[in-house]
Amino acid sequence: MKKNNHLHRLGLGAFVLLGWLALAVGLPVQAEAAALQNADCIKCHEAQPREIAEKGRAHKTAIGCMDCHVGHPPAVTDIIPACSMCHAGTPHFELPNCSQCHTNAHTPLDLRLAGDLVNECLTCHMPIGQQLAAYPSAHKDVACNFCHADTHGYIPDCMQCHRPHFAQQTNADCASCHGAHKPLNVVYDDKLADVHCAACHNVAKDELLANPSKHQGLACVACHQEKHKMVPLCADCHGAPHAPGIHARFPDCGSCHNTAHDLVY
Ligand code: HEC
Ligand code: HEC
Ligand code: HEC
Ligand code: HEC
Ligand code: HEC
Ligand code: HEC
Ligand code: HEC
Ligand code: HEC
Ligand code: HEC
Ligand code: HEC
Ligand code: HEC
Ligand code: HEC
Incomplete structure (x- = not known):
C-alpha cells in the first residue's frame, strides 16, 4: 500500500x-x-x-x-x-476497470463477476492458465466463470454439465481420473476400482471374470498403471520365465498364452 x-x-x-x-x-x-x-x-x-x-x-x-x-x-x-492511490504493483492492480467487479469501494468484496472472464482471473491464478494451456481440451474454450459462476470461489460439480460413465458413479469419483483443467489427461492411482474401467471396457472385464487364471485377482490398474492407455509388457512382471531358446524362437508370449485377459496356460 x-x-x-x-x-x-x-x-x-x-x-x-x-x-x-x-x-x-x-x-x-x-x-x-x-x-x-x-x-x-x-x-x-x-x-x-x-x-x-x-x-x-x-x-x-x-x-x-x-x-x-x-x-x-x-x-x-x-x-x-482512484484505487491506484493505494493499490499498485501486482498484475491484478493493472486491470483497467476496478469497478467492473468491485462495484462499491465501501463494500470492497461485494463482487460482480459478469462477462467472459479469463485473463482477469489469471492475474491471481496463473497456474490454472498454465495447466489449461499445457493440456489442451474443450475446457480451455470456455471462460472461467462459465464453470465457476458469479460467486468467487464457487466450485461446480462435473455432473452439473456431464453424465457419469455409469449410473452409480458419483461426482467425487470423477477426480480420481480427471482434473478439471486438464480433463483429457486421464491419470489415476493404484487403488481405483475396476468398475470405473469396466464402464467402457466391459469386454476386458468379462474376459477376466471368465478366465480362471491368477490374473483374475489383479485390478485393471495393477497392470494398466497410472495413465489411461498404458499397456504393460508381460516381461515387466514375469521377465523371461522360460528357457532362452524358447523365448528366442517365440518372442511373442501370446503365441502360447493368448492374451493377458484370456490366458491359456
Ligand atoms: C486510501 C487507500 C485505499 C484506497 C484508495 C483503496 N484501498 Fe482498498 N485497501 C486499502 C488497504 C489499506 C487495504 C488492506 C490491506 C491490503 O489489502 O492492501 C485494502 C484492501 C482492499 C481489499 C481487500 C479487502 C479485504 O478485507 O480483504 C479490496 C478488495 C480493495 N481494497 C479494493 C479496493 C478498490 C476496488 C479500491 C478503489 C475503488 C480501493 N480498494 C481503494 C486501502 C485503500
Ligand atoms: C474481473 C473482476 C475484477 C476486476 C476487474 C478487479 N478485481 Fe480485484 N478482485 C477480484 C477478485 C475475484 C478478487 C478475490 C476476492 C477474494 O479473495 O474473495 C479480488 C481481490 C482484490 C483485492 C484483495 C486481494 C489482494 O490481492 O489484495 C484487492 C485489493 C483488489 N481486488 C483490488 C482491485 C483493483 C485495485 C482493481 C483495479 C485495478 C481490481 N481489483 C480489479 C476481481 C476483480
Ligand atoms: C477505500 C476508499 C474509500 C473509503 C474508505 C470510503 N470511501 Fe466513500 N467513496 C469511495 C469511492 C471510490 C467513491 C466513489 C463511488 C462511485 O464511484 O460510485 C466513494 C463515494 C462516496 C460518497 C459519494 C456517494 C455518491 O453516490 O456519489 C460519499 C458520500 C462517501 N463516499 C462517503 C464515505 C464515508 C462517509 C466514508 C467512511 C464511512 C467513506 N466514504 C469511505 C472510496 C472510499
Ligand atoms: C454537514 C454535512 C456533511 C458532513 C458532516 C460531511 N458531508 Fe460529505 N457531503 C455533504 C454534502 C451536502 C455533499 C454534496 C456536496 C456537493 O455535491 O457539492 C457531500 C458530498 C460528499 C462526497 C461526494 C463528493 C463528490 O465529488 O461527489 C463525499 C465523497 C463526501 N461528501 C464524503 C464525506 C466524508 C468522508 C465526510 C466525513 C469526513 C463527510 N462527507 C462529511 C455533506 C456533508
Ligand atoms: C485478486 C486475486 C484473485 C482474483 C482476481 C481471483 N481470485 Fe480466485 N482466489 C484468490 C484467493 C486468494 C483464493 C483463496 C486461496 C486459495 O484457495 O487459493 C481464491 C480462491 C478461488 C477458488 C476456490 C479455491 C478452493 O480451493 O476453494 C476458485 C474456484 C477461484 N478462486 C476462482 C476464481 C475465478 C474463476 C476468478 C475470476 C473470475 C478468480 N478466482 C479471481 C484470489 C483471486
Ligand atoms: C469446465 C469447467 C471449468 C473451467 C472452464 C474452469 N474451471 Fe476451475 N475448476 C473447475 C472444477 C470442477 C474445479 C474443482 C475440481 C478440480 O480442482 O479438479 C475447479 C477448481 C478450481 C480452483 C481450485 C482448485 C485449484 O486447482 O487450485 C481454482 C482456483 C480454479 N478452478 C480457477 C479457475 C480459473 C482461474 C479458470 C479459468 C482460467 C478455471 N478455473 C476454469 C471447473 C472449471
Ligand atoms: C459448467 C459446465 C461444465 C462443467 C462444470 C464441467 N464441464 Fe467438462 N465440458 C464442458 C463443455 C461445454 C465441454 C465441451 C463440449 C462437450 O464435450 O460437452 C466439456 C468437455 C469435457 C471433456 C471432453 C474434453 C474434450 O476436449 O473433448 C471432458 C473429459 C470433460 N468435459 C470432463 C469434465 C470433468 C471431469 C468435469 C469436472 C471436474 C467437468 N468436465 C466439468 C462443460 C463443463
Ligand atoms: C476410470 C477413470 C475415469 C473416471 C472415474 C471418470 N472418467 Fe470420464 N473419461 C475417462 C476416460 C478414459 C475417458 C475417455 C478419454 C478418451 O476418449 O481418450 C473419459 C471421457 C470423459 C468425457 C468426454 C466425453 C466422453 O464421454 O467420452 C467426459 C465428459 C467425462 N469423461 C466425464 C466424466 C465424469 C463427469 C466423471 C465422474 C462422474 C468421470 N468422467 C469419471 C475416464 C474416467
Ligand atoms: C469413458 C470411457 C473409458 C473409460 C472409463 C476407460 N477407458 Fe480405456 N479406452 C477408452 C477408449 C475410447 C479407448 C480407445 C479405444 C480405441 O482406440 O479403439 C480406450 C483404450 C484403452 C486401452 C488400449 C490402449 C491401446 O493402446 O490399445 C487400454 C489399455 C485402456 N483403455 C485401459 C483402461 C483402463 C485400465 C481404464 C480404467 C482405469 C479405462 N481404460 C477406462 C475409453 C475408456
Ligand atoms: C495381468 C495384467 C492385466 C490385467 C489385470 C488387465 N489387463 Fe488389460 N491388458 C493387459 C495386457 C498385457 C494387454 C495387451 C494385450 C495382451 O497382450 O494381452 C491388455 C490390453 C487391454 C486393452 C486393449 C486391448 C483390448 O483387449 O481391448 C484394454 C482396453 C484393457 N486391457 C483393459 C483392461 C481392463 C478394463 C482391465 C480390468 C477389468 C484389464 N485390462 C486388466 C494386461 C492386463
Ligand atoms: C502387472 C504384472 C503382470 C503383467 C503385466 C502380466 N502378468 Fe502374468 N501374472 C502376474 C501375477 C501377479 C501372476 C500370479 C503369480 C502367482 O501368483 O504366482 C501372474 C500369473 C501368470 C500366469 C500363470 C497363471 C496362473 O493362473 O497360474 C501366466 C501364464 C501369466 N501370468 C502370463 C502372462 C502373460 C502372457 C502376460 C502378458 C500378456 C502377463 N502374464 C502379464 C502379473 C502380471
Ligand atoms: C512356446 C510356448 C510358450 C511361450 C512362447 C511362452 N510360454 Fe509361458 N508357459 C508355457 C507353458 C506350456 C507353460 C506351463 C508349463 C510351465 O510351467 O513351464 C508356461 C507357463 C508360464 C508361466 C507360469 C509359470 C509358473 O511357474 O507358474 C508364466 C508366468 C509364463 N509362462 C509367462 C510367459 C511369458 C511372460 C512369456 C513371454 C515372455 C511366455 N510365458 C512365453 C508356454 C509358453
Missing part, C-alpha cells in the same frame, strides 16, 4: 468546510474542532458509513473515510480516490 501523503493536510479547505458544515448542521464553530473527523461524516451521510460498518472489511479496519476522501466540497471538489 502506498502511503497517502495528503492524510493530515486538510489546511484551509477543511477550515472553510468546517464553517460551512457548522452552518449546515447548526453546530457552533469552535476553534478546537479544527479538523473534520471520520465520526463527523455520519452526521450527513447515512448510507456509506452503514455500508462500511457492515461490509467494509479492510476498508473499515485498515483505513478511515478520510484516507480515501481527502478534503470535502465545496473547498475541495475532486475527492473520489
Whole structure:
C-alpha cells in the first residue's frame, strides 16, 4: 500500500468546510474542532458509513473515510480516490476497470463477476492458465466463470454439465481420473476400482471374470498403471520365465498364452 501523503493536510479547505458544515448542521464553530473527523461524516451521510460498518472489511479496519476522501466540497471538489492511490504493483492492480467487479469501494468484496472472464482471473491464478494451456481440451474454450459462476470461489460439480460413465458413479469419483483443467489427461492411482474401467471396457472385464487364471485377482490398474492407455509388457512382471531358446524362437508370449485377459496356460 502506498502511503497517502495528503492524510493530515486538510489546511484551509477543511477550515472553510468546517464553517460551512457548522452552518449546515447548526453546530457552533469552535476553534478546537479544527479538523473534520471520520465520526463527523455520519452526521450527513447515512448510507456509506452503514455500508462500511457492515461490509467494509479492510476498508473499515485498515483505513478511515478520510484516507480515501481527502478534503470535502465545496473547498475541495475532486475527492473520489482512484484505487491506484493505494493499490499498485501486482498484475491484478493493472486491470483497467476496478469497478467492473468491485462495484462499491465501501463494500470492497461485494463482487460482480459478469462477462467472459479469463485473463482477469489469471492475474491471481496463473497456474490454472498454465495447466489449461499445457493440456489442451474443450475446457480451455470456455471462460472461467462459465464453470465457476458469479460467486468467487464457487466450485461446480462435473455432473452439473456431464453424465457419469455409469449410473452409480458419483461426482467425487470423477477426480480420481480427471482434473478439471486438464480433463483429457486421464491419470489415476493404484487403488481405483475396476468398475470405473469396466464402464467402457466391459469386454476386458468379462474376459477376466471368465478366465480362471491368477490374473483374475489383479485390478485393471495393477497392470494398466497410472495413465489411461498404458499397456504393460508381460516381461515387466514375469521377465523371461522360460528357457532362452524358447523365448528366442517365440518372442511373442501370446503365441502360447493368448492374451493377458484370456490366458491359456
Ligand atoms: C454537514 C454535512 C456533511 C458532513 C458532516 C460531511 N458531508 Fe460529505 N457531503 C455533504 C454534502 C451536502 C455533499 C454534496 C456536496 C456537493 O455535491 O457539492 C457531500 C458530498 C460528499 C462526497 C461526494 C463528493 C463528490 O465529488 O461527489 C463525499 C465523497 C463526501 N461528501 C464524503 C464525506 C466524508 C468522508 C465526510 C466525513 C469526513 C463527510 N462527507 C462529511 C455533506 C456533508
Ligand atoms: C477505500 C476508499 C474509500 C473509503 C474508505 C470510503 N470511501 Fe466513500 N467513496 C469511495 C469511492 C471510490 C467513491 C466513489 C463511488 C462511485 O464511484 O460510485 C466513494 C463515494 C462516496 C460518497 C459519494 C456517494 C455518491 O453516490 O456519489 C460519499 C458520500 C462517501 N463516499 C462517503 C464515505 C464515508 C462517509 C466514508 C467512511 C464511512 C467513506 N466514504 C469511505 C472510496 C472510499
Ligand atoms: C486510501 C487507500 C485505499 C484506497 C484508495 C483503496 N484501498 Fe482498498 N485497501 C486499502 C488497504 C489499506 C487495504 C488492506 C490491506 C491490503 O489489502 O492492501 C485494502 C484492501 C482492499 C481489499 C481487500 C479487502 C479485504 O478485507 O480483504 C479490496 C478488495 C480493495 N481494497 C479494493 C479496493 C478498490 C476496488 C479500491 C478503489 C475503488 C480501493 N480498494 C481503494 C486501502 C485503500
Ligand atoms: C474481473 C473482476 C475484477 C476486476 C476487474 C478487479 N478485481 Fe480485484 N478482485 C477480484 C477478485 C475475484 C478478487 C478475490 C476476492 C477474494 O479473495 O474473495 C479480488 C481481490 C482484490 C483485492 C484483495 C486481494 C489482494 O490481492 O489484495 C484487492 C485489493 C483488489 N481486488 C483490488 C482491485 C483493483 C485495485 C482493481 C483495479 C485495478 C481490481 N481489483 C480489479 C476481481 C476483480
Ligand atoms: C485478486 C486475486 C484473485 C482474483 C482476481 C481471483 N481470485 Fe480466485 N482466489 C484468490 C484467493 C486468494 C483464493 C483463496 C486461496 C486459495 O484457495 O487459493 C481464491 C480462491 C478461488 C477458488 C476456490 C479455491 C478452493 O480451493 O476453494 C476458485 C474456484 C477461484 N478462486 C476462482 C476464481 C475465478 C474463476 C476468478 C475470476 C473470475 C478468480 N478466482 C479471481 C484470489 C483471486
Ligand atoms: C469446465 C469447467 C471449468 C473451467 C472452464 C474452469 N474451471 Fe476451475 N475448476 C473447475 C472444477 C470442477 C474445479 C474443482 C475440481 C478440480 O480442482 O479438479 C475447479 C477448481 C478450481 C480452483 C481450485 C482448485 C485449484 O486447482 O487450485 C481454482 C482456483 C480454479 N478452478 C480457477 C479457475 C480459473 C482461474 C479458470 C479459468 C482460467 C478455471 N478455473 C476454469 C471447473 C472449471
Ligand atoms: C459448467 C459446465 C461444465 C462443467 C462444470 C464441467 N464441464 Fe467438462 N465440458 C464442458 C463443455 C461445454 C465441454 C465441451 C463440449 C462437450 O464435450 O460437452 C466439456 C468437455 C469435457 C471433456 C471432453 C474434453 C474434450 O476436449 O473433448 C471432458 C473429459 C470433460 N468435459 C470432463 C469434465 C470433468 C471431469 C468435469 C469436472 C471436474 C467437468 N468436465 C466439468 C462443460 C463443463
Ligand atoms: C476410470 C477413470 C475415469 C473416471 C472415474 C471418470 N472418467 Fe470420464 N473419461 C475417462 C476416460 C478414459 C475417458 C475417455 C478419454 C478418451 O476418449 O481418450 C473419459 C471421457 C470423459 C468425457 C468426454 C466425453 C466422453 O464421454 O467420452 C467426459 C465428459 C467425462 N469423461 C466425464 C466424466 C465424469 C463427469 C466423471 C465422474 C462422474 C468421470 N468422467 C469419471 C475416464 C474416467
Ligand atoms: C469413458 C470411457 C473409458 C473409460 C472409463 C476407460 N477407458 Fe480405456 N479406452 C477408452 C477408449 C475410447 C479407448 C480407445 C479405444 C480405441 O482406440 O479403439 C480406450 C483404450 C484403452 C486401452 C488400449 C490402449 C491401446 O493402446 O490399445 C487400454 C489399455 C485402456 N483403455 C485401459 C483402461 C483402463 C485400465 C481404464 C480404467 C482405469 C479405462 N481404460 C477406462 C475409453 C475408456
Ligand atoms: C495381468 C495384467 C492385466 C490385467 C489385470 C488387465 N489387463 Fe488389460 N491388458 C493387459 C495386457 C498385457 C494387454 C495387451 C494385450 C495382451 O497382450 O494381452 C491388455 C490390453 C487391454 C486393452 C486393449 C486391448 C483390448 O483387449 O481391448 C484394454 C482396453 C484393457 N486391457 C483393459 C483392461 C481392463 C478394463 C482391465 C480390468 C477389468 C484389464 N485390462 C486388466 C494386461 C492386463
Ligand atoms: C502387472 C504384472 C503382470 C503383467 C503385466 C502380466 N502378468 Fe502374468 N501374472 C502376474 C501375477 C501377479 C501372476 C500370479 C503369480 C502367482 O501368483 O504366482 C501372474 C500369473 C501368470 C500366469 C500363470 C497363471 C496362473 O493362473 O497360474 C501366466 C501364464 C501369466 N501370468 C502370463 C502372462 C502373460 C502372457 C502376460 C502378458 C500378456 C502377463 N502374464 C502379464 C502379473 C502380471
Ligand atoms: C512356446 C510356448 C510358450 C511361450 C512362447 C511362452 N510360454 Fe509361458 N508357459 C508355457 C507353458 C506350456 C507353460 C506351463 C508349463 C510351465 O510351467 O513351464 C508356461 C507357463 C508360464 C508361466 C507360469 C509359470 C509358473 O511357474 O507358474 C508364466 C508366468 C509364463 N509362462 C509367462 C510367459 C511369458 C511372460 C512369456 C513371454 C515372455 C511366455 N510365458 C512365453 C508356454 C509358453
